[in-house]
Structure formats: C-alpha cells, structure tokens
Amino acid sequence: MSRSDIKDEMDALVKELNQHTYNYYVLAMPTIADYEFDKKLEILSKLELEHPDLADPNSPTLKVGGDITKTFTTVKHRWPMLSLGNTYNEQDLKDFDERVRKTLGDSFEYVCxxxxxxxxxxxxxxxxKLQRAVTRGDGTKGDDVTTNIKTINNIPHHLKTGADIPGLFEIRGEIFMHRAAFERLNKEREELGEVQYANPRNFASGTVKMQDSSEVAKRPLDCFLYSLxxxxxxxxTHWESLQALKSWGFHVSExxxxxxxxxxxxxxxxxxENxxxxxxxxxxxxxxxxxxxAQQQELGFTAKSPRWAISFKYKAQEVxxxxxxxxxxxxxxxxxxxVANLRPVQLAGTTVKRATLHNANEIERLDLHEGDSVFVEKGGEIIPKIIQVNLDKRQKDAVRIIYPTTCPECQTPLIRKEGEVAFxxxxxxxxxxxxxGxxxxxxxxxxxxxxxxxxETIETFYQRGLIKHISDxxxxxxxxxxxxxxxxxxERSIVNMLQGIDQSKQMxxxxxxxxxxIRYVGETVARKLAFGTKNIENLIAASLEELTAIDEIGQRIAESIIEYFGKPxxxxxxxxxxxxxxxFEVIENEIALQSDKLTGKTFVISGVFENHSREELKLLIESNGGKILSGISAKxxxxxxxDNMGPSKLEKANKLNVPLISEDDLLEMLK
Structure with a gap:
C-alpha cells in the first residue's frame, strides 16, 4: 500500500471515529457497537504508530471522551477525567498484570x-456542600449540569459535617437509568411519535443534557459513585476511600x-458475565x-489513561x-x-422471538431478505436487534424485503416528513x-x-361499532x-363506567x-400550551410565531399543532x-395579593433557577401584582x-432592549 493510500485510510478512520464519538457523547445516539468502535480505533492506533508523520492532530486516539455541547457552560476539570484502556480478552488482562508486577513486584492488591x-x-x-456537577466532555473540560444533577435523589446536596470529610474534594461516578424505568419512559416516547432511545445509557445521557430541570426531575435517574x-x-488505598464515601452518605455499589x-x-x-x-x-x-x-503514582499514566487501571468489556451476547x-x-x-419475527432462540437467558428494526432505513442498511440467517444481539439493548446478515447462508432466490409504501392496516399511502426517519x-x-390507540x-x-x-374494553367497543371517535x-x-x-x-360494571366517563368532564x-x-404534545407540553393560550379557541387560532413564543414550544411542536387543527x-x-x-379553558386560581410592588409590570420567565422553581417565581410575581406574559414583545x-435560557429568547430580548433580571434582582424588587 502506498503512503497516499495509507494516509487516505487513516483520514477516513479519523473522520468516521470522530463522528461516532460525537454521536455517542454529545447526541447520546450511538450508531456503532462498542466492540466495532474499539477495533477500528485499534487499527488507526497501529497505523499511527507505524506512520507517526501521517497522524492527524485531531485523531480520536488522542482524545479521552467526546466533545462539548454549546448549550451548557463549559468547565475545566480540576483533575482530568481520563479514560481507561479497554480489552475484550483474558490474555490482555494477564499482560496488564505482568506489567504491573514488573514495576511493583508481587506485593499489591486489585479492586474489582x-x-x-x-x-x-x-x-x-x-x-x-455540592458546588458543581460536570460531565466528562473531552476529559479536560465538560458541561456544567449542576441543576439537573441536583434532581437525582441519591446525590446528596449537603453532607453531614464531620472531621474526616475534606474541605474540598471531587467525586466521580456514573449516572444511569434502571431498565424498568427505561422501558416505561420509552413506551411514552413511542406513544408520542418520538424517536425511541436504543438503551438506558442513551436515555440517561439525553436526560442529563435537557434544558429544563423540572423535566429531568420526572425521569428517575440513579448514580453510583466510585472515585475520590x-x-x-x-x-x-482506593478501597479505604470507597468505605469512607459510603459513610459520608454516597451511593456506592455493593x-x-x-x-x-x-x-x-x-x-x-x-x-x-452471566x-x-x-x-x-x-x-x-x-x-x-x-x-x-502510592503504587498508582509509581505506575503513572500514559497520555490518555492510567497505567494502574484497565477495563474488561463484555462482548454483547449474540446468536x-x-x-x-x-x-x-x-x-x-x-x-x-x-418488527422482525424470528425463529425462537435462546439469548441472554430469555427466548427471543422478535427483534426491533426501528425504521425503513434499518431494513435498507441490513439489506434484509426473506429467510435470511441473521445475527441477533442483546447487549445494552433492552429489545433484541439484528446486527448483521450471514450472507454466506442466503438463498439464491431470496426475495428482498421492501418497506411498504401504503399503511398495512388501511392501505393509505405513507408519508415521511423532511428530517424524520419514520413513515x-x-x-x-x-x-x-x-x-x-x-x-x-x-x-x-x-x-x-x-x-x-x-x-381491552376500548378494543371490544370499537370492534362492535360502539365507538369510532373519542367523542363517542x-x-x-x-x-x-x-x-x-x-x-x-x-349492570354494575356499566354504571361504574358511565360514572367514570361523566366524572372525566371535570378534568x-x-x-x-x-x-x-396531538403528535409531540406530551403531558408537560400540553400544560405549557394550556396556560400559554388560556383556551381552545386561542390555541386553534394561534399562528406559528405565537405558538413558538410560548415557553419551550419549538417549531416542530408548533407545526404539529397547526397541522392537527387544520383538519376539519x-x-x-x-x-x-x-x-x-x-x-376547554384554563380556570385561573384566585391569587391572594401580598403587595402591589409589581403592579403594572410584565414578566417572562426563562431558564433554570437556583432557589425557586418557575411555578414558585410565577406565583411570587403574580401575588405581588405583576403579570406573566407567554412571549417576548416590546410590551x-x-x-x-x-441558567440555560434559550438563545432565541435572549436574542429577541436584546433586540427589543428588554431588561434582563436575575432571581436575586426580583427578590430585591420585592424588599
């Protein structure tokens, strides 16, 4: 292979791996298995070792993690968050142990x-007191997500004061989501027509990067702490520090x-493994x-990882x-x-009969044919997925699977909107x-x-022709x-049901x-829309600009609402x-007026606050005579x-010369 060909291969690997890194760390939507990523990284590392003059300065082999998002404040780590060397086989672990023994002799311990x-x-x-929570980012700096992290129940905001607790320390950990919570929340996303997360890790990561901490609080995240x-x-020793962390009130894995x-x-x-x-x-x-x-310090570090630690990664189970x-x-x-219907097979302790195919793009990517022999994986994925077709076993006359162009239930032509993957x-x-549904x-x-x-009752009523619409x-x-x-x-069941229907009129x-x-209108969005428009007539008549002026209502949601009410x-x-x-209208609660200090003043609340929720601030303003507006205008x-206020609101406020005030400024106005 010529130097030009080698350079092209290295550049292609750098571009591909950097994109995968971005998908994983920033978007929380990986498009490649960890094992495949590590193998590609290994190939690139080897090529760079053999041809150092051709190495790219932005090579992922020189990076610890991902990139920094643009929506959170960037904070430099006091102690760099280095990544660990990965291995998938026992021999690498034995080699690691041998290197440790050459430096330390035989007198040392491991913590697993x-x-x-x-x-x-x-x-x-x-x-x-908890001062700051920062993501790994690129290892040297990360995103400040303190407000969101404070919503996680088992991360203490304050520790019981004790002589053995350092005045300043940093603790590292991993935020995750339990599988049961993941399945429940993902089902809700499916019902709203939103793209589902592939696994709990992605859902947890996506949640931490949300702009609204009140939404983060609704998603049950957990956290294990493991490093001081x-x-x-x-x-x-590291073992002693883990025991201390437990005694200080931190959640440490047993x-x-x-x-x-x-x-x-x-x-x-x-x-x-099992x-x-x-x-x-x-x-x-x-x-x-x-x-x-002391032995960790003696072993030291490479450019991107410690020499005193290593991670063994399990290959995702596949059949x-x-x-x-x-x-x-x-x-x-x-x-x-x-949905792929499979010949039943045992995988990770369960019988697998079906696997997700996500969308039309996935069918095309896999180039699926009827009767294909396929490899199915269940690693971090809750739902099994097809990862590859065994082309050596494909029948010569196998018919290619084509995603339908009409609805399989009513034969209406399917549509796909620009920028979306689902039909x-x-x-x-x-x-x-x-x-x-x-x-x-x-x-x-x-x-x-x-x-x-x-x-089941709704299904029966529909089949019997008793109901065809909600109003029925x-x-x-x-x-x-x-x-x-x-x-x-x-008779009793019928009476109870009719009473329940009648009582629902008060909701x-x-x-x-x-x-x-309405598509994309979840529980929180519905509340924002209701209080932002006050009644159904205003909502139906609202323009795109009026809808997007409502706090946290983006263009996609606004377009969906306009499309929905555009149908007679x-x-x-x-x-x-x-x-x-x-x-079909908001019933405003009578607010007891505490003072008239804000009478005649109008406010828009945006962002996340340290000491009050938005609802508390709204009540505070209104109880002192002020008025809350739904959007920014010259009035x-x-x-x-x-914190984390939407950039479009800030830009509009600056353009109209609307004064920006902080939480403290508001409290000062009320003194």
Missing amino acids: ELKFDGLSISLTYENS NTDKDYFK HTKLSTNIDDVLAFIAYW ERFNLSFDIDGIVIKVNSY ETILEKVSYQVGRTGAVTP YCPNDEACPPQIV KIQHFIGRKAMNIDGLGD LYILHEKADELKTLDRFG PFEKVLFGLG EHVLQIQLLRSQELQ LNYLLAG
Whole structure:
C-alpha cells in the first residue's frame, strides 16, 4: 500500500471515529457497537504508530471522551477525567498484570468494580456542600449540569459535617437509568411519535443534557459513585476511600471486590458475565484498579489513561437464527414500525422471538431478505436487534424485503416528513389501530383517567361499532341496552363506567389537551400550551410565531399543532366534546395579593433557577401584582433569566432592549 493510500485510510478512520464519538457523547445516539468502535480505533492506533508523520492532530486516539455541547457552560476539570484502556480478552488482562508486577513486584492488591453503562459525572463538594456537577466532555473540560444533577435523589446536596470529610474534594461516578424505568419512559416516547432511545445509557445521557430541570426531575435517574480526588492524601488505598464515601452518605455499589491476584480478578469477571443480566441496570464490563494510591503514582499514566487501571468489556451476547418474516405495527400517532419475527432462540437467558428494526432505513442498511440467517444481539439493548446478515447462508432466490409504501392496516399511502426517519399513516380518523390507540390514550391515567374503562374494553367497543371517535365515549349512555349484551359486562360494571366517563368532564383543560393525542404534545407540553393560550379557541387560532413564543414550544411542536387543527374532522371532535361540557379553558386560581410592588409590570420567565422553581417565581410575581406574559414583545418590562435560557429568547430580548433580571434582582424588587 502506498503512503497516499495509507494516509487516505487513516483520514477516513479519523473522520468516521470522530463522528461516532460525537454521536455517542454529545447526541447520546450511538450508531456503532462498542466492540466495532474499539477495533477500528485499534487499527488507526497501529497505523499511527507505524506512520507517526501521517497522524492527524485531531485523531480520536488522542482524545479521552467526546466533545462539548454549546448549550451548557463549559468547565475545566480540576483533575482530568481520563479514560481507561479497554480489552475484550483474558490474555490482555494477564499482560496488564505482568506489567504491573514488573514495576511493583508481587506485593499489591486489585479492586474489582462493575463498569456501569451510563454517563460519567464529576461532583465537586466544598465545605460539605455540592458546588458543581460536570460531565466528562473531552476529559479536560465538560458541561456544567449542576441543576439537573441536583434532581437525582441519591446525590446528596449537603453532607453531614464531620472531621474526616475534606474541605474540598471531587467525586466521580456514573449516572444511569434502571431498565424498568427505561422501558416505561420509552413506551411514552413511542406513544408520542418520538424517536425511541436504543438503551438506558442513551436515555440517561439525553436526560442529563435537557434544558429544563423540572423535566429531568420526572425521569428517575440513579448514580453510583466510585472515585475520590483530593489535594492531599486522606486515605492510603482506593478501597479505604470507597468505605469512607459510603459513610459520608454516597451511593456506592455493593458489588465491589478486593483481590490479591489476577486469577481472583478473572473469577470475578467470569461470575458477572452471566450474573449481570440479573441486575436492574446495565453494566458492560469490569474495571480493575491497583488498590494502593502510592503504587498508582509509581505506575503513572500514559497520555490518555492510567497505567494502574484497565477495563474488561463484555462482548454483547449474540446468536444466529432465521428471519421468518417482517411485520409492521401502526402506533397511535400513525408511525409504522417494522418488527422482525424470528425463529425462537435462546439469548441472554430469555427466548427471543422478535427483534426491533426501528425504521425503513434499518431494513435498507441490513439489506434484509426473506429467510435470511441473521445475527441477533442483546447487549445494552433492552429489545433484541439484528446486527448483521450471514450472507454466506442466503438463498439464491431470496426475495428482498421492501418497506411498504401504503399503511398495512388501511392501505393509505405513507408519508415521511423532511428530517424524520419514520413513515406515517396520515389517515388518523379511519385507520383502526390509530383510532383504538387514541381512545386508549384519552382514557389513560395521565390524561382523562376514566375509571371502569381499559384498553381491552376500548378494543371490544370499537370492534362492535360502539365507538369510532373519542367523542363517542360521551354518548355511550344512549347505548346501555347494547352494552348489557357484551360478555363480562354486568349492570354494575356499566354504571361504574358511565360514572367514570361523566366524572372525566371535570378534568382540567391541560388534561383534555394531552388526551387528544396531538403528535409531540406530551403531558408537560400540553400544560405549557394550556396556560400559554388560556383556551381552545386561542390555541386553534394561534399562528406559528405565537405558538413558538410560548415557553419551550419549538417549531416542530408548533407545526404539529397547526397541522392537527387544520383538519376539519379534528375541529368537529372539539365541538362535539365541548357540547358534552368538557373543559376547554384554563380556570385561573384566585391569587391572594401580598403587595402591589409589581403592579403594572410584565414578566417572562426563562431558564433554570437556583432557589425557586418557575411555578414558585410565577406565583411570587403574580401575588405581588405583576403579570406573566407567554412571549417576548416590546410590551415586556422584564425577562427573568435563569441558567440555560434559550438563545432565541435572549436574542429577541436584546433586540427589543428588554431588561434582563436575575432571581436575586426580583427578590430585591420585592424588599
């Protein structure tokens, strides 16, 4: 191979790996398995070693982590967050042990820890108080996400004061999401027509990078702490520091072991290779560290990782089986999701019959054919996925699988909007699974919370022609005689159901709005829209500019709302629901006036605040005579600005010369 060819190969690897790194660390949406990434990195590293003059200064072999986002304040790490060297085989571990022995002799210990599959975080405590939380970033600096991290229950804001706690220290850990929480939250995203996260790690990472800490608080994150950094040595060993962290009130994993030799380490690795599937959270390997801090210093560091630690990564478990067919599911929002139906096979302790294919792009990427022999993986993925086709076993006459152009349920031509990966059936008023799904969503606990009705009942009612729209629920009392003919539907059940439907008429506007099932309008967005527009007439008439002026309503949501109310059949449903006396306007609570200090003053609140929630600040302003506006205009007196405020609001406020005030400024005005 010529030098030119080698250079081209190296440049291509740098470009590809940097993109994968960005996808993983910044977007939290990886597009390549860890094992494949590490192998490509190994090839690049070898080429750079052989041809150092051709190495790119931006090579991922020189980086520790990812990049920095532009939406959070960038903070330099007091102690760099170095990455660990990875290995996938026992011989590399034995070689690591041999290198350690050459330097230290035989008198040393290892600490074995689970390698949590989450988001690395650095917490700084000063005088026993949490001062700052920063992501790994590129290893030397990261994003300040303190406000979001404070919403995690088991990260203490204050420590009990004790003589043994350093005045200033930094503790490292991993933020993650338990599988049960991931499955529940991902199902909600699916129902809203949003792209689902591939695994809990991505969901946890995406959550930490959210701009609204009140939204972060709704997502149950957890955190294990595993490393202490201080200016002076308070402990002689890593093991001692872990015990101290537990006593100070930090969440430290119980699955940690002190080992005296490499055989003990290998036994620990072998045990957790299968036992990891019984945990409620994901791990992707084991971390091995030399225990003594003095010996760690003696071993030292390479340019990007310590010589006293290494991580063993488990390869994601995979099996080979036959793709029997691809079926298509139509969701409540009309998204058509392909599902691979497989010949049943054992994988990671469970029988796998189906695997996700995500979207049309995935079918095309895999080049799937009927009857293909496929490799299925279940590593960090909760739902098994096809990772590759065994082309050597493909039948010569195999028929290529083509994603449908029409809805598999109602045969309406599918559409795909620019910038989106999913295809949708637009026939939301006549496509059976969409109709049933919407009504099931409407009666749900987070929407109208109608007692006496369940998903199976809705399915039965639809099949019997009793309901075809949400509004039909409110005329079921006219069909009481027909209801009595249904199996398992006695008179008492019917009475309870009709009472539940009648009581739902008292549910507030934001619940009704969420229950309509407008694409991208989740529970929080529905509340923002309800209080931003006050009633359904204003919402229907609102322009794109008026909608995006409402706090946290972006263009995608606004366009979806305009499209929804642009259909006459949707407006008709609103009219029918109004005729049944459902709530379509916000009922403003009477606010007790504490003073008139803000009378005549208007405010917009944006960002995240240290001492008050936005609702508390809103109440504070209104109870002192002030008025909250939904958007920034020339009539606005003050923009109350917190951390991570949207750049568009800031730009508009500056353009209109609207004064920016802080939380403290507001309190000063009320003194």
